[in-house]
Amino acid sequence: MVLKSFAYEALPMRVRFGSGSVSVLAEEIAHLGLRRVLVVCSPGQVRTGELVGAALGELSAGILAEARMHVPLSVANRARDRAAELGADGCVVVGGGSAIGLGKAVALEHGLPVVAVPTTYAGSEMTTVWGLTGDGVKRTGKDPRVLPASVLYDPDLTVGLPVPVSVTSGINAMAHAVEALYAPDASPIVSLLAEEGTQEMVAALPAIVRNPRDVEARTRALYGAWLCGACLGATTMSLHHKLCHVLGGTLDLPHSPTHAVVLPHALAYNQAAAPAAAEALSRALGEPDPARALWDLAGRLEAPRSLADLGMREADIEPIAERVVANPYANPAPITREGVVRLLRHAWAGQAPA
Ligand code: NAD
Structure with a gap:
């Protein structure tokens, strides 16, 4: 093979992978030094959100099931307010690209670290790309702050994906x-x-x-x-x-x-x-x-x-x-x-x- 010159930059994140790995989520949160996290998901994913909340035990501050396509700024602000009310110092986002997009917006606007639990194959959890929609205009950009600190892939959570x-x-x-x-x-x-x-x-x-x-x-x-x-x-x-x-x-x-x-x-x-x-x-x-x-x-x-x-x-x-x-x-x-x-x-x- 003839190798051309190239540049490669690894993104800083941890990954836990495997069937049943939701059981190590609490360990992962503690490893990151977080004390109480808000679980964020789409309205259709409340049961999975609750399952994740249960796995977190005392580390779960509550659930916000409001993630939607295109990440409305109003929802990101509500997530921030809810996290503040509940004394959360981070978010666990569970779901597809829409839910992960909400977690990224909260990280971007309010600095709360994100742990992602992806349940589709969209791949947003691996990128520094964010999107936010306010006043009918969608803004997008790249920022290292939106990259999840940790990503937990549990295939068991995907068996219900239609x-x-x-x-x-x-x-x-x-x-x-x-x-x-x-x-x-x-x-x-x-x-x-x-x-x-x-x-x-x-x-x-x-x-x-x-x-x-x-x-x-x-x-x-x-x-x-x-x-x-x-x-x-x-x-x-x-x-x-x-x-x-x-x-x-x-x-x-x-x-x-x-x-x-x-x-x-x-x-x-x-x-x-x-x-x-x-x-x-x-x-x-x-x-x-x-x-x-x-x-x-x-x-x-x-x-x-x-x-x-x-x-x-x-x-x-x-x-x-x-x-x-x-x-x-x-x-x-x-x-x-x-x-x-x-x-x-x-x-x-x-x-x-x-
Ligand atoms: P989505 O997050 O909207 O999910 C699609 C549907 O599947 C939703 O109704 C959701 O509730 C449901 N769902 C998710 N997981 C499920 C499960 N395990 N069981 C049953 N239902 C489940 O769609 P998506 O395709 O994952 O993500 C698309 C969005 O992500 C787009 O807005 C796209 O722009 C964004 N995206 C961003 C990046 C990035 O790098 N920023 C990368 C990829 C996608």
């Missing part, structure tokens, strides 16, 4: 690995994480579809999600994430289903210009054409494959392409308006990537 969400969230995770492999700041260590993460997710998802309560498959998926999330946290994303960001932000399309539809098309756009990434993905997917393999996999897993099915109108294609090409960013293949329109047409119609 199959369609598991599948699209798993593809969302793979998107981080795909783009990390051809990122401008790629490195050999991140490529190892990306290939292994993809391989684990590809093995796990069909087993989860067959039996969502298969703890071994859930363990492999969560391990893959961790690795893919670490890729997201370590590199700069390209065309795929730009497309999903614009589609989500402009048309309010759902986060992980949008990633599931777009990924094979974005990879098809880039793979000839990123041969080493394509090779790694071919190994992980066990197929010579990774873009086609991802599209076929999405079909077998009954994931959405058409942006039209997610609510996008054909008339939206041109304006979305306009936004995607408006500002330059790193990408293996040159970004052209015609190329992006063609990609979006295929993705909109649910056609195979080309």
